[in-house]
Each structure stands twice: as C-alpha cells, then as structure tokens.
Amino acid sequence: MESRNVSKKPEGRAIIDPAKRSMLLAALYVAQEHNGYLTRDAVHQVAKRLGLTDSEVYSTASFYTLFRTEPVGRHVIQVCEGLSCYLNEGAERVVDYVGAKLGIKPGETTGDGRFTLETVQCLASCGTAPAMRVNDQLYENLSPASIDDILERLMGEV
Amino acid sequence: MAEQQPVLLANVHRPDSEKITTYVRHGGYTALRKALKTDPEEIIAEVKASGLKGRGGAGFPTGTKWDFMPKDAPVKYLAVNTDEGEPGTFKDRLIVERDPHSILEGVIISAYAIGAHRAFVYIRGEFFLGVKRWIKAISDAYQHGFLGRDILGSGFDLDVSVHRGAGAYICGEETAMIESLEGKRGVPRAKPPYPAQSGMWSKPTLVQNVETLANIPHIILKGARWHSGIGTKESKGVKIFCVSGHVNRPGNFELPLGTRLKDIIFEHAGGVRMGRSVKAIIPGGASTPIIGADRISTPMAFETLKAAGTALGTGAVIVMDETTDMVEVVRRTTRFFVHESCGNCLPCRVGGKRMLEHLERLAAGTGTARDIEDLEYLAQGIYGQTFCPMGTGMVEPILSGLRLFRDEFEGKVKSN
Ligand SMILES: Cc1cc2nc3c(=O)[nH]c(=O)nc-3n(C[C@H](O)[C@H](O)[C@H](O)COP(=O)(O)O)c2cc1C
Ligand code: SF4
Numbered sequence: 216m217e218s219r220n221v222s223k224k225p226e227g228r229a230i231i232d233p234a235k236r237s238m239l240l241a242a243l244y245v246a247q248e249h250n251g252y253l254t255r256d257a258v259h260q261v262a263k264r265l266g267l268t269d270s271e272v273y274s275t276a277s278f279y280t281l282f283r284t285e286p287v288g289r290h291v292i293q294v295c296e297g298l299s300c301y302l303n304e305g306a307e308r309v310v311d312y313v314g315a316k317l318g319i320k321p322g323e324t325t326g327d328g329r330f331t332l333e334t335v336q337c338l339a340s341c342g343t344a345p346a347m348r349v350n351d352q353l354y355e356n357l358s359p360a361s362i363d364d365i366l367e368r369l370m371g372e373v
Numbered sequence: 374m375a376e377q378q379p380v381l382l383a384n385v386h387r388p389d390s391e392k393i394t395t396y397v398r399h400g401g402y403t404a405l406r407k408a409l410k411t412d413p414e415e416i417i418a419e420v421k422a423s424g425l426k427g428r429g430g431a432g433f434p435t436g437t438k439w440d441f442m443p444k445d446a447p448v449k450y451l452a453v454n455t456d457e458g459e460p461g462t463f464k465d466r467l468i469v470e471r472d473p474h475s476i477l478e479g480v481i482i483s484a485y486a487i488g489a490h491r492a493f494v495y496i497r498g499e500f501f502l503g504v505k506r507w508i509k510a511i512s513d514a515y516q517h518g519f520l521g522r523d524i525l526g527s528g529f530d531l532d533v534s535v536h537r538g539a540g541a542y543i544c545g546e547e548t549a550m551i552e553s554l555e556g557k558r559g560v561p562r563a564k565p566p567y568p569a570q571s572g573m574w575s576k577p578t579l580v581q582n583v584e585t586l587a588n589i590p591h592i593i594l595k596g597a598r599w600h601s602g603i604g605t606k607e608s609k610g611v612k613i614f615c616v617s618g619h620v621n622r623p624g625n626f627e628l629p630l631g632t633r634l635k636d637i638i639f640e641h642a643g644g645v646r647m648g649r650s651v652k653a654i655i656p657g658g659a660s661t662p663i664i665g666a667d668r669i670s671t672p673m674a675f676e677t678l679k680a681a682g683t684a685l686g687t688g689a690v691i692v693m694d695e696t697t698d699m700v701e702v703v704r705r706t707t708r709f710f711v712h713e714s715c716g717n718c719l720p721c722r723v724g725g726k727r728m729l730e731h732l733e734r735l736a737a738g739t740g741t742a743r744d745i746e747d748l749e750y751l752a753q754g755i756y757g758q759t760f761c762p763m764g765t766g767m768v769e770p771i772l773s774g775l776r777l778f779r780d781e782f783e784g785k786v787k788s789n
C-alpha cells in the first residue's frame with residue numbers, strides 16, 4: 216500500500232481506508248446538495264465518516280471547481296467562455312447579455328439569492344455553441360431569444 | 374477512399390438509442406458473446422493487429438498497452454476515461470449520452486482480455502446526462518447478465534461503477550484521473566511507473582478513452598484485417614472528428630483516418646460561414662499547434678499531421694476564418710490552460726500566469742515589443758519542461774501562433 220496521503224492520527228497509526236477515501240468526491244456531492252455549498256458542518260460530517268481530517272477534506276474539495284465552500288444562488292448559471300463559443304458569437308456576449316438581464320457580473324449573486332452568474336471553460340458543446348449550463352441542465356445554440364426564454368422560466372419558478 | 378458505413382455513430386441517431394433493447398436489437402453484445410468464447414491472448418493479438426491507437430489524445434497503440442498489463446498480477450483494474458475536457462472536443466459526450474452500451478460492451482471485452490474484474494468509469498462532473506446514461510446502461514447490463522458474476526455463463530466476473538469528477542480538466546490525464554478516483558486532488562503522478570504497472574491503489578491499471586473502447590466490439594466482430602484496411606499506414610480505422618468554429622455545419626463526423634482536412638471542412642461541415650476563407654485551423658483540440666490555411670490538404674492522420682508540425686490529438690478541428698483575431702485566440706487558449714493548471718510544477722503554474730499577462734496586455738493594445746519577446750522566451754523555455762504534458766500543451770498554440778501570425782502580434786503593439 217502506498218504511504219503517500221496516509222494521515223497519522225495522534226496514536227500514530229495510519230488509519231485511512233483507501234476504499235473509503237475513494238468515496239470522497241461522491242460524498243462531497245451529497246454533502247453539497249442540501250445547501251448548494253459545503254458548510255463547515257457538512258465537511259466535518261464527511262471527514263468523520265471517511266476517517267479523514269477536516270483539512271484533508273477541504274484540501275481535496277478546493278481542488279475541484281464544482282465543489283463550493285461559499286454560498287451560491289439557487290440557480291447557478293455557467294456560461295462557457297471557450298474558444299469555439301467565442302468564435303460563434305458566444306462567450307462574453309452571452310455573459311454580458313445574461314449579466315445585464317440579472318443586473319450582476321460574473322462571480323456575483325442577485326440580491327434575492329436566486330441567481331449566480333459564473334464563467335466556465337469548454338463544456339464539450341462546441342459543435343452546438345454558444346453553450347451554458349444552468350444547475351445541471353445544458354443549453355446549446357444560445358440566442359438572445361432562447362436566453363430570454365430560459366431566464367423567464369427560471370424567474371417564474373417559486 | 375470508399376464510402377464508409379458509420380461504425381461508431383451507427384446508433385446515435387436512432388430513437389431510444391441509449392436503451393439496451395435498442396442496442397441489442399441492432400446486434401449489440403454479439404461481440405461480447407464471441408469474445409467470451411475466445412482466448413484472452415487471442416483478443417489482445419487481434420487488437421494489436423488491428424492497429425488501433427488511443428483516441429484520448431496521445432494515440433498510443435491500444436493492443437500494446439494491453440500487452441503491458443502483467444499477466445500474473447492477481448488484481449488488475451480498468452479505468453474508463455470519460456473526462457472529455459479538451460476545448461473543441463465533444464465526441465465522447467455524444468457516445469455516452471446516445472450509445473453508452475457501445476462503450477460498455479468494449480469495456481467488458483477489454484476487461485476480459487486483460488483479466489480485470491473491476492472497472493471504474495470516470496466521468497466529467499459537468500456531464501449530468503452522461504452520468505445518468507452510464508448508470509442506467511450499467512444497471513441494465515447487470516440485469517441482462519452482461520455484468521456481474523459468471524457473465525453469460527463464461528465464468529468471467531466483472532463489476533463496474535461510475536465516479537463523477539468535479540470540474541478539473543487535468544483529471545483527464547490518466548495519472549491525475551487515478552488520483553481523483555482514489556478520492557484525492559487530481560495532481561498527476563510521475564511516470565514511470567506507468568498505470569499499467571502501478572495505477573489505482575498501486576495495482577496494474579489500464580486507462581482507456583471511451584471512443585477507443587467503442588471500437589473494440591467492431592474489431593472483435595469484423596476482425597483486425599477489416600480495421601487495418603481502413604485509414605493510412607500508421608493510422609487505422611475510423612475517427613470521430615469534432616468540427617467547430619466558423620463552419621456552416623459544425624458537428625461530429627465519423628470518417629476514416631486519413632480524410633483530408635479540407636474535405637472534412639468543406640464537404641462534411643458545409644464550408645466556411647458567409648463564404649469567407651479559412652485563416653487558421655486547430656486540428657486536434659486546444660493543446661495542438663495551430664496551422665495555417667496552406668496545410669488544408671493535410672490528411673487527418675497521426676503521421677501526416679505530425680509532418681505538418683501539429684498533431685491529431687482528439688480530432689477536434691476548430692476552424693477560424695479570415696476575420697479571426699489570432700492574438701485573441703491564443704489569449705483564450707492560454708487562459709484556459711492557466712485556469713486548469715494543477716499548480717504542481719513551476720513552469721506551468723507561474724510561467725502560465727506570466728505568459729497570460731503578456732497576452733492580456735497585447736490583446737488590450739497596451740503591450741510592447743518586449744511583451745512579445747518575453748512571451749516567446751517563456752514559451753520556448755516551458756516547452757517540454759513540465760511535469761505532465763499539459764504545460765507543453767499550453768505553449769503549443771502560443772509558439773505556433775507566434776510563428777504563423779507574428780505580424781498580428783506586432784500589429785497590436787503600442788505605437789510609441
Ligand atoms: C492534460 C491532459 C488531459 C487529458 N484529458 C483526457 C480526457 O479528457 N479524456 C481522455 O480520454 N484522455 C485524456 N488525456 C489522455 C490520457 O492521459 C490517456 O492518454 C488516455 O485516456 C488513454 O486512453 P487511450 O489510449 O484510449 O486514448 C489527457 C492527457 C493530458 C495530458
Ligand atoms: S504541467 Fe501543469 S498540469 Fe501538469 S503537473 Fe505541471 S502544473 Fe500540473
């Protein structure tokens with residue numbers, strides 16, 4: 216068994232179960248589901264269940280952009296700013312369009328806590344660019360009209 | 374070249390293409406039945422003879438990699454790479470969402486050939502539909518007796534599980550993927566040892582791209598001869614080319630390796646939008662060198678693209694027309710790699726940031742001739758000097774962009 220990444224508890228014994236540790240990403244997804252981000256308590260619970268320290272869990276979570284340690288809006292809008300989206304009149308144009316409609320800039324959340332706007336890297340939708348993701352839904356071939364539709368539907372939700 | 378019936382994309386446009394019943398109705402899992410009656414050694418020999426090379430970007434001969442897997446190791450793993458993140462690439466997502474069983478059949482045959490009883494599917498965290506399709510495909514395969522204990526009465530056992538990544542391009546690199554599968558930060562490991570010697574939990578691990586795996590059932594059914602009869606001298610079989618950018622009909626096109634770039638762009642992708650002319654092409658995803666329109670007759674094959682100073686990569690063709698601002702293109706690819714750097718080694722972590730600063734200044738029109746010089750100096754210094762291939766991938770567009778379109782960089786320099 217490899218010795219790297221095996222933590223020592225005060226009693227000096229290596230206690231990490233590698234099969235358990237491999238559940239960490241899956242556990243973080245579950246832990247993040249309820250609040251939309253990883254609360255301190257959620258991190259602590261995950262650490263406890265998997266036999267890791269809180270900081271080991273934070274260290275791993277912080278490597279991955281889909282894990283958050285800060286609160287976000289109910290709907291997270293991720294606009295692709297990759298090359299193919301840019302070449303197809305997307306990227307910043309979509310970011311600006313969505314941003315203007317919601318009155319926020321990338322990285323910001325609306326005052327009512329409903330929308331967060333982010334930019335992301337290539338979403339593997341380059342053949343159907345421009346593309347963006349809202350929560351777990353992918354939207355392709357975006358146009359101002361389709362963006363209007365998407366946002367109006369989300370705004371209508373309670 | 375003779376017209377080719379679609380192989381990998383034969384199912385994707387059928388209604389309910391993702392369902393096991395659709396797959397089986399069109400001949401799915403017959404290759405598995407055949408394979409389970411064949412000696413594993415014979416399967417490895419067949420895949421070797423087919424000339425199949427990896428479709429995940431590196432183009433390593435698949436059969437050779439299978440042969441590297443130690444025969445006597447008691448525990449071996451298969452890791453299935455569905456992390457598709459190379460900008461310009463959107464083929465793996467298509468197969469996973471529309472025809473997951475074609476990959477799964479390849480997974481089972483490959484695991485049988487190398488003697489693995491446990492396979493891990495690693496899938497990009499953003500691919501929400503893909504995750505659902507993988508999970509459904511696997512559970513249906515269990516129900517049909519294609520997975521689990523004593524598969525189809527052959528005595529061969531295989532379990533497969535699905536693992537979501539969480540937004541890190543570097544986790545597509547095979548050793549970073551293994552780290553991530555182990556529940557850690559996705560920092561690449563040193564090679565050697567290669568995963569085939571020491572991978573997940575230090576056990577021999579075969580890492581394979583999903584498009585590569587989707588080829589396996591066809592090779593089993595139709596034979597190595599059939600496969601090696603398609604393509605060029607060093608590039609056998611069909612490839613899914615992802616065409617995006619300034620073309621009329623962007624999309625995935627399955628064509629024989631060796632199809633000319635210009636035929637892909639003009640015949641299949643409908644030519645350049647608004648009748649404009651081609652200025653530049655990225656032929657294999659954002660980490661492959663940019664080429665100019667003068668290379669448009671190059672056949673899309675490993676050896677011919679190498680001779681043209683670039684690479685086949687993932688087969689992601691990004692077409693840029695005459696109006697394209699090449700400094701902006703290079704800034705954008707660099708920004709991607711800087712964003713995705715795992716931070717493990719200095720040339721990529723710090724060098725990337727510095728290069729991006731030069732490019733930001735040049736793109737904003739506030740740069741000087743010194744920015745171009747420093748950018749080139751850094752890029753040359755970083756090339757080939759990073760811990761994993763990503764850092765070199767980052768400088769490929771920069772160096773080729775400077776070589777081909779230097780005048781555009783110079784044109785951006787402040788005029789005083
Ligand atoms: C930075 C980087 C990112 C990569 N991303 C992917 C990826 O998303 N999918 C993939 O299949 N291979 C990717 N690869 C290649 C893998 O390391 C590996 O070569 C491949 O999965 C092996 O499968 P193949 O032989 O079937 O192509 C990447 C390599 C590097 C250096
Ligand atoms: S080259 Fe970049 S991605 Fe690769 S190990 Fe170094 S820092 Fe990480």
Ligand code: FES
Nearest residue numbers: 295297300338340
């Ligand atoms: S560049 Fe936007 S999806 Fe690929």
